Amino acid sequence: xxxxxxxxxxxxxxxxxxxxDRRESTSDVSADVAAIIxxxxxxxxxxxADYTAKFDRFDLDASGWSISKEECAAAYDALAxxxxxxxxxxxxxxxxxxxxQLPENRDYRDGTGxxxxxxxxxxxxxGVYVPGGRAAYPSSVLMNILPAxxxxxxRIVMMSPTPGGETNPVVMAAAHIGGVDEIWRVGGAQAxxxxxxxxxxIAPVDVVTGPGNAWVAEAKRQVxxxxxxxxxxxxxxxxxxxxxxxxxxxxxxxxxxxxxHDPTSQSILFTDDAAFxxxxxxxxxxxIPTLGTxxxxxxxxxxxxxxxxxxxxADAIPLCDRLAPEHLELAxxxxxxxxxxxxxxxxxxxxxxxETPEAIGDYVAGPNHVLPTGRRARFSSxxxxxxxxxxxxxxxxxxxxxxxxGPAAVALAGAxxxxxxxxxxxxxxx
Amino acid sequence: xxxxxxxxxxxxxxxxxxxxDRRESTSDVSADVAAIIxxxxxxxxxxxADYTAKFDRFDLDASGWSISKEECAAAYDALAxxxxxxxxxxxxxxxxxxxxQLPENRDYRDGTGxxxxxxxxxxxxxGVYVPGGRAAYPSSVLMNILPAxxxxxxRIVMMSPTPGGETNPVVMAAAHIGGVDEIWRVGGAQAxxxxxxxxxxIAPVDVVTGPGNAWVAEAKRQVxxxxxxxxxxxxxxxxxxxxxxxxxxxxxxxxxxxxxHDPTSQSILFTDDAAFxxxxxxxxxxxIPTLGTxxxxxxxxxxxxxxxxxxxxADAIPLCDRLAPEHLELAxxxxxxxxxxxxxxxxxxxxxxxETPEAIGDYVAGPNHVLPTGRRARFSSxxxxxxxxxxxxxxxxxxxxxxxxGPAAVALAGAxxxxxxxxxxxxxxx
Numbered sequence: 042x043x044x045x046x047x048x049x050x051x052x053x054x055x056x057x058x059x060x061x062d063r064r065e066s067t068s069d070v071s072a073d074v075a076a077i078i079x080x081x082x083x084x085x086x087x088x089x090a091d092y093t094a095k096f097d098r099f100d101l102d103a104s105g106w107s108i109s110k111e112e113c114a115a116a117y118d119a120l121a122x123x124x125x126x127x128x129x130x131x132x133x134x135x136x137x138x139x140x141x142q143l144p145e146n147r148d149y150r151d152g153t154g155x156x157x158x159x160x161x162x163x164x165x166x167x168g169v170y171v172p173g174g175r176a177a178y179p180s181s182v183l184m185n186i187l188p189a190x191x192x193x194x195x196r197i198v199m200m201s202p203t204p205g206g207e208t209n210p211v212v213m214a215a216a217h218i219g220g221v222d223e224i225w226r227v228g229g230a231q232a233x234x235x236x237x238x239x240x241x242x243i244a245p246v247d248v249v250t251g252p253g254n255a256w257v258a259e260a261k262r263q264v265x266x267x268x269x270x271x272x273x274x275x276x277x278x279x280x281x282x283x284x285x286x287x288x289x290x291x292x293x294x295x296x297x298x299x300x301x302h303d304p305t306s307q308s309i310l311f312t313d314d315a316a317f318x319x320x321x322x323x324x325x326x327x328x329i330p331t332l333g334t335x336x337x338x339x340x341x342x343x344x345x346x347x348x349x350x351x352x353x354x355a356d357a358i359p360l361c362d363r364l365a366p367e368h369l370e371l372a373x374x375x376x377x378x379x380x381x382x383x384x385x386x387x388x389x390x391x392x393x394x395x396e397t398p399e400a401i402g403d404y405v406a407g408p409n410h411v412l413p414t415g416r417r418a419r420f421s422s423x424x425x426x427x428x429x430x431x432x433x434x435x436x437x438x439x440x441x442x443x444x445x446x447g448p449a450a451v452a453l454a455g456a457x458x459x460x461x462x463x464x465x466x467x468x469x470x471x
Numbered sequence: 472x473x474x475x476x477x478x479x480x481x482x483x484x485x486x487x488x489x490x491x492d493r494r495e496s497t498s499d500v501s502a503d504v505a506a507i508i509x510x511x512x513x514x515x516x517x518x519x520a521d522y523t524a525k526f527d528r529f530d531l532d533a534s535g536w537s538i539s540k541e542e543c544a545a546a547y548d549a550l551a552x553x554x555x556x557x558x559x560x561x562x563x564x565x566x567x568x569x570x571x572q573l574p575e576n577r578d579y580r581d582g583t584g585x586x587x588x589x590x591x592x593x594x595x596x597x598g599v600y601v602p603g604g605r606a607a608y609p610s611s612v613l614m615n616i617l618p619a620x621x622x623x624x625x626r627i628v629m630m631s632p633t634p635g636g637e638t639n640p641v642v643m644a645a646a647h648i649g650g651v652d653e654i655w656r657v658g659g660a661q662a663x664x665x666x667x668x669x670x671x672x673i674a675p676v677d678v679v680t681g682p683g684n685a686w687v688a689e690a691k692r693q694v695x696x697x698x699x700x701x702x703x704x705x706x707x708x709x710x711x712x713x714x715x716x717x718x719x720x721x722x723x724x725x726x727x728x729x730x731x732h733d734p735t736s737q738s739i740l741f742t743d744d745a746a747f748x749x750x751x752x753x754x755x756x757x758x759i760p761t762l763g764t765x766x767x768x769x770x771x772x773x774x775x776x777x778x779x780x781x782x783x784x785a786d787a788i789p790l791c792d793r794l795a796p797e798h799l800e801l802a803x804x805x806x807x808x809x810x811x812x813x814x815x816x817x818x819x820x821x822x823x824x825x826e827t828p829e830a831i832g833d834y835v836a837g838p839n840h841v842l843p844t845g846r847r848a849r850f851s852s853x854x855x856x857x858x859x860x861x862x863x864x865x866x867x868x869x870x871x872x873x874x875x876x877g878p879a880a881v882a883l884a885g886a887x888x889x890x891x892x893x894x895x896x897x898x899x900x901x
Contacts, residue, residue: 124886127879134876138587147571156823157568157837162816164850178887211886219569224680247850265695266703269850273696310863332890357561375867386592393867395588400892401868404880407587408864420594420699422679422862432852434838435812436804437823438831446564449557450834456554456641457608460762461727462830468721469826 042322042346046315047356054207059347060363064305065275065415074259078234085240092231095172097204101226104206106242108213116213124211131405132183138407139191142426155442159434161192164269166430168236169221170251170261171212173202173228179215180403182197184253184410184424185271186219187242188194192429197221198246200236202228228253233260248429250411271424275415279365279399280388282357282381283310283372285317287395293324295370298400300341301334307345311357318348333378335453358384365418368399389418443469445458472752472762472776475747477786489777490793494735495705495845504689508664515670522642522661527634528601531656534636535671538643538654546643547879554641561649561835562613568837569621572643572856585872588862593623594699596674597859598666599651600681600691601642601727609645610833613852614840615681615701616649622859627651630666632658658683661665663690667698680841705845709829710794712811713740713789713802717825723754725800728830730771731764737775737795741787748778760832789813795848798822798829806899819848873899 045055080088090101117125148158167189171182171231182199190198199216203226216224225243227235233253239245249261250271261270279299283292296308312318312389327345329338351357352375358381361369365387371378385391389412392399403410411424438446447466454462475485510518520531547555578588597619599744601612612629619627629646633656646654655673657665669675680701691700710727713722728739742748755776759768781787784803788811791799796816801808801824808823817822817844821830829849833840841854868876877896884892 098796127882130879177787294895298895301891391865396897397868404883405876436836438827446835448558452557453834461731465728465828
């Protein structure tokens with residue numbers, strides 16, 4: 042864990058180093074991924090079977106390529122009631138928040154009588170990647186599938202590896218709640234390639250979303266443009282801005298809730314009280330050995346954790362903006378949280394006040410937990426229904442409106458050296 | 472030009488071939504582009520000067536790196552009055568259409584008392600690429616810069632090569648109207664690298680948009696994720712659906728208005744009348760030699776043009792959807808155009824009725840002319856103000872709302888094996 046103090050000399054350089062810290066995978070998998078994609082394009086299902094045998098030690102032909110809706114319904118029925126209720130509560134809240142995101146169509150006439158507008162449609166098909174093993178999270182299933190469902194996507198395809206043949210019943214139950222149409226037991230770059238290009242068994246989709254390892258992320262980058270993708274995702278991160286009126290162990294747990302995701306995760310505390318900073322650091326060390334994710338938390342906190350002392354909490358906000366964090370907690374009184382939030386420019390999602398732990402947003406708040414990481418909140422946003430939709434603009438002129446604006450188009454086409462553009466307008470003006 | 476008839480055997484395969492036609496550059500420039508980007512990251516301005524000397528035969532240090540606001544204002548003042556008026560008309564209409572796109576913030580309380588919402592902010596800085604030479608279009612300057620301006624972007628940077636040192640006064644006038652903050656005389660992949668990573672002279676930006684050649688397009692792909700980009704763009708295309716009550720030479724000019732952009736452009740006519748199809752083909756051949764862009768139109772129409780005869784115009788719409796064209800003209804009576812448009816799912820921009828040539832949309836209609844090509848209207852949309860903005864979701868709970876939804880988060884965190892997530896919620900529940 043790094044400790045920085047904004048009042049000390051050298052702070053600017055130390056904070057620059059924190060901002061520019063690259064925690065993303067530096068392993069260059071692009072050539073491997075390109076080869077896998079080329080093989081899937083050429084050989085289709087045979088390539089999927091080969092890669093699955095190799096990477097997941099699993100025979101698709103012998104054990105079945107897909108998981109049926111009936112199997113998912115059965116997994117749902119077999120769930121412990123409190124977990125089933127929790128998943129349903131999460132799903133209901135996510136649906137409600139995303140339904141309110143549905144964009145409005147526009148259709149209006151301007152002063153010339155020209156009719157203008159824009160109409161939104163869902164994409165025909167969406168593919169959602171769901172990792173197997175350690176990072177198989179039912180919450181991610183809901184967060185990726187429900188926006189597509191709310192958008193009105195007709196066909197939702199889930200790709201999820203089942204290493205060694207093992208399935209995850211909570212993931213299957215979440216797929217049941219989400220209303221997935223197809224689940225294929227295929228993972229890795231080969232799954233992304235199948236979604237983008239299709240195979241005999243698997244029809245291609247239009248948009249691919251969902252988290253994955255370095256191969257999956259690179260495959261999404263490589264098929265971007267053939268299909269839409271959600272984003273380039275990196276390690277998770279949280280910034281907590283807290284005063285000394287919080288209990289240190291409460292803030293420590295908030296920091297650790299990101300640290301337990303992965304050794305590359307990052308947790309940063311900004312506070313205006315050095316003694317409180319010390320107390321949080323002590324609490325972090327006290328909590329770590331008590332939880333099952335101790336090793337991951339220890340590694341993440343030691344390598345990437347930071348505590349930054351600032352003269353006032355307002356001074357933290359421009360520094361936070363430079364980090365443009367995925368998650369930002371403002372653990373202060375409600376009115377002060379509002380005042381600080383008003384000055385925030387760059388963050389994926391913000392959690393206001395002392396009673397709003399970030400983990401609530403991972404599961405049941407309603408807003409999407411798929412958020413920009415690695416300073417990308419400077420220019421990108423969390424997953425939303427519009428990632429599964431597209432907008433068609435339209436225009437209808439009559440003789441009057443064409444007469445009003447057509448001559449300007451002719452003049453500009455002339456200036457650009459495009460005579461057929463000019464002709465297509467001018468011949469209608471007479 | 473290919474001629475297809477939906478009533479003939481073999482049509483399905485022929486239409487499949489048309490849909491799957493790849494007109495995009497197959498030259499693999501990715502290694503060259505990666506080397507240019509690496510050099511700019513390492514050597515900054517020196518790399519830009521070297522590449523500019525090599526590719527644009529132009530000495531940046533001797534002749535000046537940038538074009539000043541004063542030079543742009545002078546170019547605007549020197550413009551012929553009708554062209555100045557045309558640019559201003561276009562700018563006013565583009566501004567008005569895009570201002571109506573500004574997204575609304577959300578801030579509400581749900582039944583548990585939880586406060587939820589989303590707030591939009593502009594990115595801090597945007598970079599717009601403007602090609603030099605043949606494809607230097609002032610209309611593209613307006614179409615890229617005005618949405619950024621309307622979004623509220625503080626710093627708008629234009630990168631435009633000036634091969635041999637030559638500047639384009641109409642492009643400079645458009646930059647003046649748009650309110651560009653900086654113009655650098657740098658082009659190619661090196662310009663995109665400078666925008667993404669910054670140099671001593673040029674501060675980095677958050678979003679890069681604008682058209683360019685294969686090197687520029689590949690550079691945008693490679694920096695995607697470091698910055699936001701508008702889209703992967705390919706050759707332009709138009710689909711015209713027309714009945715036999717149009718004048719053949721009018722429809723022919725509409726088809727040619729795309730064909731004149733580039734030999735790789737594509738123009739396709741759908742009609743329900745074989746004799747009308749013949750008449751349009753004759754008119755195309757008659758118009759081509761009369762215009763200054765004859766060679767480009769001839770090459771594009773011969774290689775990529777198509778006429779498709781359908782039993783009824785309604786039959787054309789599902790075929791159009793498979794093409795998901797950048798531009799779609801429905802050149803029929805207004806009521807029929809509305810009925811056909813209601814069935815369209817995939818198109819970048821649609822032009823309704825007999826008095827709405829697509830070229831109007833290139834210049835003065837108001838909607839953006841930066842649109843998805845190469846079937847990407849299946850999943851992506853034209854450039855808009857939201858490409859220069861991002862959304863921050865937020866959440867504020869109190870004791871009551873935390874008590875209502877917190878236990879479900881604890882249950883789900885437990886099921887996902889994330890005890891620190893559970894702890895950060897549960898310790899606040901007591």
